[in-house]
Amino acid sequence: MDLAEELASKQRSISVAEFFEKNKHLLGFDSPTRGIITTIKEAVDNSLDACEEAEILPDIYVAVKKTDRDVFRIIVEDNGPGITPAQVPFVFGKLLYGSRFHQIRQSRGQQGIGISAAVLYAQLTTGIPAVVTSRTGHKSPAHRFELLIKTETNEPEIVKQEEIVWDRMHGTRIEIEFKSSLAAKKRLLDYLRYTSVVNPHARIRADIDGDLHNFERASDEIIVAPKAIAPHPHGIELGLLKRMAALSDKKLKEFLIDGFSRVGEKNADEIIGISGLKNSRKTSGLKIEELKSLLSAMQTVSVPPPPASQCLSPIGEEMIIKGIDKEFELDFVKSRTRKSQVYSGNPFIIEAAIGYGGKLESEGSATLMRFANRVPLLYQQGACAITNAVSQVNWKSYNLPQQGIPTGPVMILVHVASTNVPFTSESKDAVAAIDEIEKEIVLVMQDLGRELKNFLSRRDKNKQEEERARAVCSLLPDIAAKVSEIVEKPVPDVSPLEAQIMRKVVAKKQTIGGIVEITVSNHTRSPVSVTVYNMSEDSAADAEPKTDFTDVIGSEYNKLWKAEIEPESAWKATYTGTGSGTLDVRGVDGKKLVVVDLDA
Numbered sequence: 001m002d003l004a005e006e007l008a009s010k011q012r013s014i015s016v017a018e019f020f021e022k023n024k025h026l027l028g029f030d031s032p033t034r035g036i037i038t039t040i041k042e043a044v045d046n047s048l049d050a051c052e053e054a055e056i057l058p059d060i061y062v063a064v065k066k067t068d069r070d071v072f073r074i075i076v077e078d079n080g081p082g083i084t085p086a087q088v089p090f091v092f093g094k095l096l097y098g099s100r101f102h103q104i105r106q107s108r109g110q111q112g113i114g115i116s117a118a119v120l121y122a123q124l125t126t127g128i129p130a131v132v133t134s135r136t137g138h139k140s141p142a143h144r145f146e147l148l149i150k151t152e153t154n155e156p157e158i159v160k161q162e163e164i165v166w167d168r169m170h171g172t173r174i175e176i177e178f179k180s181s182l183a184a185k186k187r188l189l190d191y192l193r194y195t196s197v198v199n200p201h202a203r204i205r206a207d208i209d210g211d212l213h214n215f216e217r218a219s220d221e222i223i224v225a226p227k228a229i230a231p232h233p234h235g236i237e238l239g240l241l242k243r244m245a246a247l248s249d250k251k252l253k254e255f256l257i258d259g260f261s262r263v264g265e266k267n268a269d270e271i272i273g274i275s276g277l278k279n280s281r282k283t284s285g286l287k288i289e290e291l292k293s294l295l296s297a298m299q300t301v302s303v304p305p306p307p308a309s310q311c312l313s314p315i316g317e318e319m320i321i322k323g324i325d326k327e328f329e330l331d332f333v334k335s336r337t338r339k340s341q342v343y344s345g346n347p348f349i350i351e352a353a354i355g356y357g358g359k360l361e362s363e364g365s366a367t368l369m370r371f372a373n374r375v376p377l378l379y380q381q382g383a384c385a386i387t388n389a390v391s392q393v394n395w396k397s398y399n400l401p402q403q404g405i406p407t408g409p410v411m412i413l414v415h416v417a418s419t420n421v422p423f424t425s426e427s428k429d430a431v432a433a434i435d436e437i438e439k440e441i442v443l444v445m446q447d448l449g450r451e452l453k454n455f456l457s458r459r460d461k462n463k464q465e466e467e468r469a470r471a472v473c474s475l476l477p478d479i480a481a482k483v484s485e486i487v488e489k490p491v492p493d494v495s496p497l498e499a500q501i502m503r504k505v506v507a508k509k510q511t512i513g514g515i516v517e518i519t520v521s522n523h524t525r526s527p528v529s530v531t532v533y534n535m536s537e538d539s540a541a542d543a544e545p546k547t548d549f550t551d552v553i554g555s556e557y558n559k560l561w562k563a564e565i566e567p568e569s570a571w572k573a574t575y576t577g578t579g580s581g582t583l584d585v586r587g588v589d590g591k592k593l594v595v596v597d598l599d600a
């Protein structure tokens with residue numbers, strides 16, 4: 001046998017499951033430790049996507065339980081729409097099977113590979129079948145499956161299937177067991193926390209080997225999944241055009257108008273004119289050279305950008321702040337959602353936030369939170385376009401030291417939302433270097449950098465003022481003593497004067513529609529509690545908080561008005577009140593600091 005024949009005898013096709021079994025690192029299963037995070041990430045992404053599609057507020061339960069020395073059971077359960085029993089084996093037991101691959105819209109999952117890769121990993125390391133329970137509504141029973149993947153054929157193997165009684169009305173629960181370790185527990189918790197920041201509508205409860213964590217929702221606003229759009233003429237490649245043309249029975253002009261986003265009569269005529277083709281041609285009969293001319297004409301003609309508002313779902317500035325506020329304590333935070341842009345025909349939106357101070361580490365690099373389609377990116381930070389763009393900014397001009405990314409108590413969040421996030425690999429760890437995306441990130445960082453600089457200089461000015469006030473106050477008792485000695489009067493109590501100098505309380509009143517707005521700026525180092533009194537009946541000195549305010553404040557009475565004000569921060573509240581009132585600020589010890597008459 002000659003060499004060619006010998007080689008030929010060894011040739012055989014490779015199933016996709018076999019390929020990924022060997023190349024599991026490509027899907028984020030490069031180490032047992034990482035396996036846990038990747039599995040939870042894939043399952044939680046699916047749960048959030050499914051809840052959005054069904055317009056349900058997500059309630060997700062995540063558990064990691066040690067079952068043996070190095071075997072862990074991962075459980076993810078959601079209250080989503082469930083999966084029909086006919087689909088369950090394929091969703092979890094076949095790679096490259098999913099509902100999103102062919103749709104042009106923002107979604108977390110794309111390739112139909114994520115969760116089945118986790119099933120494959122489990123069968124590789126422990127051989128234990130994945131257990132899936134799913135129910136599609138109260139009228140249908142729940143089904144429980146034990147599943148494996150036939151690697152040679154990439155087909156599901158149903159080890160067991162039964163109808164069971166499940167106390168959930170609808171939802172899906174997956175249980176996967178594989179060899180791993182909890183060495184990356186911190187990263188896992190970061191993943192859950194970051195997921196909660198960019199999905200403030202989701203409630204996530206986690207039991208990490210007995211350690212319970214609750215990530216509450218900060219918003220009851222249901223997120224509606226964006227709508228799929230047709231491909232944009234500037235974002236299409238020859239292969240897809242060839243397939244679309246072959247499958248269509250339309251004439252050229254109709255094919256262009258119906259098959260592509262933003263192509264109207266005028267653009268279609270222009271494209272056909274430039275391509276040199278006849279409008280009467282049916283696209284299924286176009287030859288490869290003709291398709292090439294058509295493609296080139298499609299990319300030459302100027303067509304409005306794809307309808308981003310339809311197919312993208314940015315988080316929004318307010319929601320980003322809500323998400324950050326519920327998970328981090330910061331002195332300052334600002335966010336931005338940029339206008340949509342396009343790269344190679346794919347629409348994208350950049351959102352970002354910058355936070356400072358609070359409980360952030362004052363040493364070392366800033367906390368950089370990278371997200372793509374509301375999913376945190378946890379690995380390959382150095383290889384990501386987000387990191388590169390953040391490092392390109394000259395942070396020193398915003399008074400921040402930097403070593404690549406800024407250093408100090410800074411938190412930076414960047415979210416890339418797109419119908420086609422250009423990841424560097426299938427494991428979706430890092431965003432590829434696309435000029436248009438990097439440019440947008442640099443711009444948003446510069447904008448937020450200016451905001452942070454303003455905050456820092458305001459804070460420094462306040463600090464200076466406070467130091468001056470402290471210096472004056474330290475002299476007051478001596479001055480009072482000296483003056484009393486001269487005028488031969490008893491030494492007066494200077495503490496109210498000290499209080500006035502040290503504590504700046506600003507009360508703003510706007511009586512439009514009976515709403516009074518109060519702003520309290522506390523420049524003391526000690527926390528203060530704030531109480532509002534209605535002074536129409538009682539005297540300022542010994543008035544009790546009036547219950548007529550509790551109507552407005554409700555059960556939040558204590559929580560809201562006893563709120564601690566961080567040094568150097570402003571505090572704002574709105575309440576409805578008609579009578580004249582005073583604002584009484586007391587120290588934690590109950591000592592009256594200052595009373596401001598709201599009518600003054």
Ligand SMILES: Nc1ncnc2c1ncn2[C@@H]1O[C@H](COP(=O)(O)OP(=O)(O)OP(=O)(O)O)[C@@H](O)[C@H]1O
Nearest residue numbers: 046050091098099100109110111112113114115172
């Ligand atoms: N919890 C769930 N609830 C409802 N449907 C689900 C759930 N999990 C998965 N699915 C369905 O199964 C399909 C396949 O999921 P899978 O994780 O394999 O791929 P994907 O999320 O589409 O893409 P990716 O490979 O990028 O993660 C999804 O497209 C979705 O239609």
